Amino acid sequence: MNNKLTQHPDNAMLVEFSAGTLPTAASICVSAHLHFCQKCRAELLRLDQVGSQLMTEAEPADVDDSLFDSVMAKIEKAEAAPPENIDQKSDNGFPFSVNRLLNNPAHRPIWKRMSGSVDVARFKTGQSDYEVALHRICAGGKTPKHDHQGTEYTVVLKGSFSDERAVYNEGDFLVRQPGDVHQPMGAQNGECICLSALDAPIKLTNPLGFLMKPLLRINPM
Amino acid sequence: MFKVAISSVGMLRKTIDTRDKNAPAQNRVAVLNSSEKRSDQWSLLLIAVGENRDRQAFAKLFKHFAPLLKSFAQASRHEGWFPGLSEDLVQEVMIKVWQKAAGYKPEKASATTWIYTVARNCRIDMLRRKSNTQHLPLENEDFWHEPDEETPISLLRQKRSEDKLQNSLSQLPREQDEILRKVYLEGKSHAEASNELGLPLGTVKSRVRLALQKMQILVTPEYQDELHHE
Numbered sequence: 001m002n003n004k005l006t007q008h009p010d011n012a013m014l015v016e017f018s019a020g021t022l023p024t025a026a027s028i029c030v031s032a033h034l035h036f037c038q039k040c041r042a043e044l045l046r047l048d049q050v051g052s053q054l055m056t057e058a059e060p061a062d063v064d065d066s067l068f069d070s071v072m073a074k075i076e077k078a079e080a081a082p083p084e085n086i087d088q089k090s091d092n093g094f095p096f097s098v099n100r101l102l103n104n105p106a107h108r109p110i111w112k113r114m115s116g117s118v119d120v121a122r123f124k125t126g127q128s129d130y131e132v133a134l135h136r137i138c139a140g141g142k143t144p145k146h147d148h149q150g151t152e153y154t155v156v157l158k159g160s161f162s163d164e165r166a167v168y169n170e171g172d173f174l175v176r177q178p179g180d181v182h183q184p185m186g187a188q189n190g191e192c193i194c195l196s197a198l199d200a201p202i203k204l205t206n207p208l209g210f211l212m213k214p215l216l217r218i219n220p221m
Numbered sequence: 222m223f224k225v226a227i228s229s230v231g232m233l234r235k236t237i238d239t240r241d242k243n244a245p246a247q248n249r250v251a252v253l254n255s256s257e258k259r260s261d262q263w264s265l266l267l268i269a270v271g272e273n274r275d276r277q278a279f280a281k282l283f284k285h286f287a288p289l290l291k292s293f294a295q296a297s298r299h300e301g302w303f304p305g306l307s308e309d310l311v312q313e314v315m316i317k318v319w320q321k322a323a324g325y326k327p328e329k330a331s332a333t334t335w336i337y338t339v340a341r342n343c344r345i346d347m348l349r350r351k352s353n354t355q356h357l358p359l360e361n362e363d364f365w366h367e368p369d370e371e372t373p374i375s376l377l378r379q380k381r382s383e384d385k386l387q388n389s390l391s392q393l394p395r396e397q398d399e400i401l402r403k404v405y406l407e408g409k410s411h412a413e414a415s416n417e418l419g420l421p422l423g424t425v426k427s428r429v430r431l432a433l434q435k436m437q438i439l440v441t442p443e444y445q446d447e448l449h450h451e
Binding site: 011015016019020021022026027031045047050052053056059060062063067068075078097126169 | 276280283284287288289290291293294295296307308311312316317319320329330333334336337338340341342344345349359361363364379382383385386387390393402404405406408409410411413418429430433438439442
């Protein structure tokens with residue numbers, strides 16, 4: 001287990017994840033964190049028990065016998081069809097959901113240079129609120145100091161990075177809001193890859209930051 | 222009884238600690254199964270479906286769960302959801318139960334909790350299919366794809382938390398119970414619940430938190446210590 005992990009999604013997010021009401025982009029980030037975090041997986045199991053208890057306590061609804069026959073007919077039909085290809089397991093250590101997005105046959109993400117030390121690969125996630133992407137900071141790479149104009153979720157998938165507040169390791173889950181100014185730096189000992197979801201472009205604090213604006217535009221898809 | 226529980230958890234821990242890290246996963250499961258087994262009837266039936274494609278077992282599961290699933294579907298107040306979808310959800314969930322039963326791991330969760338997660342995921346996927354013009358290359362169950370636990374939560378501890386939950390859920394103050402139902406059954410986000418009840422978002426969040434604390438769902442410091450110990 002990853003013992004260095006210190007940043008977790010808050011309770012409300014885990015509750016919404018368990019209840020199935022957390023929006024897609026945030027759910028992808030929480031699921032990536034769960035991949036690394038046993039403590040949150042254990043908490044999620046208990047939250048799922050709450051949902052399951054509420055479901056079983058409800059007054060059962062009438063179900064016609066024909067529904068069972070209909071289900072069995074569909075099962076038989078599905079079993080006659082050739083089985084789907086099962087995803088081969090990747091050994092890159094990334095969460096399952098991230099690998100599914102990376103290997104999406106309909107939209108393969110392409111790494112693009114964003115600045116001298118940062119590359120970005122954008123995912124297609126079928127929603128229009130958040131840009132969901134991987135960011136890669138090279139070893140020791142410095143990123144420009146920036147503020148946030150919306151909400152940003154970040155999960156460290158590989159390596160580590162730091163900012164003025166702390167060092168973030170694999171699995172750490174960060175939320176940044178407007179007013180949170182920081183300057184992330186990649187660790188010296190290797191590249192750092194993060195999953196992020198962003199609902200508004202970041203804003204550089206450098207007076208010449210406006211020159212970078214076109215590069216920072218987000219593209220939810 | 223309590224002493225027995227402790228010693229068997231201890232035994233289990235020791236077995237796990239000393240095992241060869243490269244030992245095949247199957248051995249690990251065998252170790253777990255030899256010392257602890259889940260024995261409620263729904264879990265046994267689900268295992269029978271998974272292992273033997275047992276149709277009678279499946280029929281019994283259907284008889285018990287289909288009416289609960291339909292009720293769960295009817296409780297939904299998601300935007301875009303309508304009552305006509307309820308039986309579709311029951312069918313979709315029960316088909317998944319049949320297809321995925323072989324992957325059910327009794328050491329991880331009870332059959333009821335497992336089926337709840339299947340139902341929740343199907344409900345989200347149905348809503349997403351209805352509302353999305355663009356295609357998400359993920360089904361919701363992909364989000365919940367868990368790695369195998371190195372130190373699974375012991376069944377005894379799971380059982381204790383299930384029992385505790387059952388008792389404490391019925392004793393929650395009405396306002397906390399109401400919010401939990403809105404969130405889990407109606408499928409309201411905290412923000413939607415706050416709008417609907419005319420309460421500040423912070424109040425909704427703290428009611429949920431209070432309810433979870435009462436049910437001892439939230440990780441307590443003592444529980445964290447246990448985790449580190451393992």
